[in-house]
Amino acid sequence: MIKFKNRKTGEIKTAFSLREEREKTYIKFSKDGKEYGYFRNNIEIIPPDSDKLPFRVYLYTKECYKCHKPTEILTYITYADKPAEDVIFPYDYSRLLKHQNIAAHLQDPSIEYYGLNVIGDIMEFDHMLMEKYSERIKNIYSKTKNETYPMNVCRHCGSGQGWYFIYRDINNAIKNKEKIQTFDK
Numbered sequence: 001m002i003k004f005k006n007r008k009t010g011e012i013k014t015a016f017s018l019r020e021e022r023e024k025t026y027i028k029f030s031k032d033g034k035e036y037g038y039f040r041n042n043i044e045i046i047p048p049d050s051d052k053l054p055f056r057v058y059l060y061t062k063e064c065y066k067c068h069k070p071t072e073i074l075t076y077i078t079y080a081d082k083p084a085e086d087v088i089f090p091y092d093y094s095r096l097l098k099h100q101n102i103a104a105h106l107q108d109p110s111i112e113y114y115g116l117n118v119i120g121d122i123m124e125f126d127h128m129l130m131e132k133y134s135e136r137i138k139n140i141y142s143k144t145k146n147e148t149y150p151m152n153v154c155r156h157c158g159s160g161q162g163w164y165f166i167y168r169d170i171n172n173a174i175k176n177k178e179k180i181q182t183f184d185k
């Protein structure tokens with residue numbers, strides 16, 4: 001996805017693809033969507049680096065499930081009841097418990113199953129993370145979910161670190177009142 005500004009209207013939009021031909025820029029908003037022509041001078045492409053993500057990026061180090069070496073994980077942590085709102089320290093336990101997945105918690109009491117989202121939960125956010133940190137996060141097939149989704153890859157062996165382990169770690173950290181570091185880069 002490519003962000004661009006329409007200089008005529010000041011609007012910022014996201015394009016699926018964009019090509020230039022003579023004095024025109026042709027933009028598609030979805031893969032199979034119609035192509036729209038704009039005068040090239042009216043279109044300003046916004047470089048992805050200046051893209052501010054609409055959520056906080058948290059970082060922690062975990063042991064790779066496969067090679068058992070330490071590797072860094074990037075994730076968002078947002079509320080289940082409002083996915084665009086970051087879960088921040090000190091934690092709001094009553095809110096996290098209000099939307100707790102009680103059925104899952106009863107089946108597996110070793111996880112609180114707080115009402116929160118981490119990487120693997122919100123497809124749109126996952127893709128934003130992958131786009132920005134393409135060295136660390138890649139599309140990998142998950143046997144558990146039987147689908148391909150963006151995962152942090154181990155910096156030693158390249159294995160994808162799946163949703164379950166990250167969700168579990170974050171639940172534990174919150175339960176233990178640990179502050180999770182933010183990643184600013």
Ligand SMILES: [Zn+2]
Nearest residue numbers: 064067154157
């Ligand atoms: Zn590894």
